[in-house]
Amino acid sequence: xxxxxxxxxxxxxxxxxxxxxxxxxxxxxxxxxxxxxxxxxxxxxxxxxxxxxxxxxxxxxxxxxxxxxxxxxxxxxxxxxxxxxxxxxxxxxxxxxxxxxxxxxxxxxxxxxxxxxxxxxxxxxxxxxxxxxxxxxxxxxxxxxxxxxxxxxxxxxxxxxxxxxxxxxxxxxxxxxxxxxxxxxxxxxxxxxxxxxxxxxxxxxxxxxxxxxxxxxxxxxxxxxxxxxxxxxxxxxxxxxxxxxxxxxxxxxxxxxxxxxxxxxxxxxxxxxxxxxxxxxxxxxxxxxxxxxxxxxxxxxxxxxxxxxxxxxxxxxxxxxxxxxxxxxxxxxxxxxxxxxxxxxxxxxxxxxxxxxxxxxxxxxxxxxxxxxxxxxxxxxxxxxxxxxxxxxxxxxxxxxxxxxxxxxxxxxxxxxxxxxxxxxxxxxxxxxxxxxxxxxxxxxxxxxxxxxxxxxxxxxxxxxxxxxx
Numbered sequence: 001x002x003x004x005x006x007x008x009x010x011x012x013x014x015x016x017x018x019x020x021x022x023x024x025x026x027x028x029x030x031x032x033x034x035x036x037x038x039x040x041x042x043x044x045x046x047x048x049x050x051x052x053x054x055x056x057x058x059x060x061x062x063x064x065x066x067x068x069x070x071x072x073x074x075x076x077x078x079x080x081x082x083x084x085x086x087x088x089x090x091x092x093x094x095x096x097x098x099x100x101x102x103x104x105x106x107x108x109x110x111x112x113x114x115x116x117x118x119x120x121x122x123x124x125x126x127x128x129x130x131x132x133x134x135x136x137x138x139x140x141x142x143x144x145x146x147x148x149x150x151x152x153x154x155x156x157x158x159x160x161x162x163x164x165x166x167x168x169x170x171x172x173x174x175x176x177x178x179x180x181x182x183x184x185x186x187x188x189x190x191x192x193x194x195x196x197x198x199x200x201x202x203x204x205x206x207x208x209x210x211x212x213x214x215x216x217x218x219x220x221x222x223x224x225x226x227x228x229x230x231x232x233x234x235x236x237x238x239x240x241x242x243x244x245x246x247x248x249x250x251x252x253x254x255x256x257x258x259x260x261x262x263x264x265x266x267x268x269x270x271x272x273x274x275x276x277x278x279x280x281x282x283x284x285x286x287x288x289x290x291x292x293x294x295x296x297x298x299x300x301x302x303x304x305x306x307x308x309x310x311x312x313x314x315x316x317x318x319x320x321x322x323x324x325x326x327x328x329x330x331x332x333x334x335x336x337x338x339x340x341x342x343x344x345x346x347x348x349x350x351x352x353x354x355x356x357x358x359x360x361x362x363x364x365x366x367x368x369x370x371x372x373x374x375x376x377x378x379x380x381x382x383x384x385x386x387x388x389x390x391x392x393x394x395x396x397x398x399x400x401x402x403x404x405x406x407x408x409x410x411x412x413x414x415x416x417x418x419x420x421x422x423x424x425x426x427x428x429x430x431x432x433x434x435x436x437x438x439x440x441x442x443x444x445x446x447x448x449x450x451x452x453x454x455x456x457x458x459x460x461x462x463x464x465x466x467x468x469x470x
Contacts, residue, residue: 013038067249092115099456130197153454219445229447234304
């Protein structure tokens with residue numbers, strides 16, 4: 001067994017030192033940001049807490065991790081053939097997708113996007129689901145498939161509790177949706193009823209899932225070793241393949257399943273206070289500026305929705321303490337919450353990778369700031385420290401999953417805008433995991449469109465399971 005020394009881990013997780021013309025200022029800034037960088041002891045504590053929360057969640061004890069049973073007990077086996085639909089609902093635009101499979105391999109794909117107007121996103125759930133059904137039938141009829149029985153996988157990217165592969169009870173709406181009469185209702189039942197009211201197609205809703213599960217299943221068509229799905233975008237979540245005998249929450253009859261995909265819902269990791277030992281004043285302010293305070297604790301450390309805001313909070317604090325943007329160039333709109341987005345952090349990080357400063361200057365000039373050389377270095381340093389912490393937190397949790405799955409080789413299927421566009425996250429994650437889980441070989445692949453393709457693939461799996469039982 002290879003055990004990396006604590007020194008190796010300690011050295012690996014340190015960011016490049018800040019080099020300034022003024023050593024006193026440098027020291028003050030490093031001290032203010034010190035708690036955003038973890039010691040090996042803190043890393044170990046986070047690992048232990050994540051593992052403990054997972055175990056509690058899977059045994060249905062109080063935990064900040066939902067550890068939701070998706071009821072997807074196996075992946076594609078190569079026998080899947082025919083046409084499958086997906087409905088991907090997660091925001092103001094949604095998609096209907098048709099996938100043709102031959103021997104479990106996608107051969108053809110047709111997609112159409114539809115827009116949900118603001119009046120449909122609030123108010124009556126029946127109106128919303130009638131509109132979804134109208135779009136599904138518009139798509140199916142346009143394809144000339146109204147007389148063909150089409151299994152549909154429904155990606156429903158809102159917090160839900162699953163009672164089976166085709167029952168998903170909405171816990172709460174998020175984003176811009178608020179149809180109160182859908183809360184505590186089964187989204188599949190509502191969609192089926194809406195399709196039945198139309199009666200103009202033979203669409204059969206056979207599965208409900210979220211984009212993370214879809215990403216794992218989609219990844220498995222690219223690499224059969226896929227056992228973890230990771231979303232690192234505006235939000236963040238992960239799922240993995242768990243041994244069925246470890247899972248207590250299983251409401252349907254069991255049929256000798258050996259494994260099942262567990263949706264961790266790790267965005268809420270720490271909502272119960274177990275991660276408070278890493279929370280800084282910057283994080284508290286980021287949380288206070290968010291829509292729902294004291295929720296999605298882990299997501300607020302790592303996801304695209306919040307990374308830019310943490311950087312902005314740190315920069316505003318350094319400015320107020322007289323350590324940044326000194327002189328005529330006051331940072332005006334940079335002091336407004338939400339104004340520094342994560343894509344701008346990615347642009348600044350690209351400068352750090354390239355040893356450049358042009359993008360950093362461009363970003364700051366958007367806020368009316370004409371930075372001096374030290375300002376540029378400090379801004380780049382802050383972006384690196386905050387981004388690096390996000391990469392380390394993701395790596396710590398992935399390492400715990402690799403140990404739990406305990407296979408010779410595991411592929412992690414990843415999707416999400418932050419993962420795609422941040423120039424260093426993937427590099428850091430690939431560097432940290434081997435130090436945190438040295439005995440576990442892994443690979444990361446980019447599995448695009450788990451919420452679309454993945455849902456159609458889950459429909460194919462659901463259909464195969466049903467045929468087996470019939």
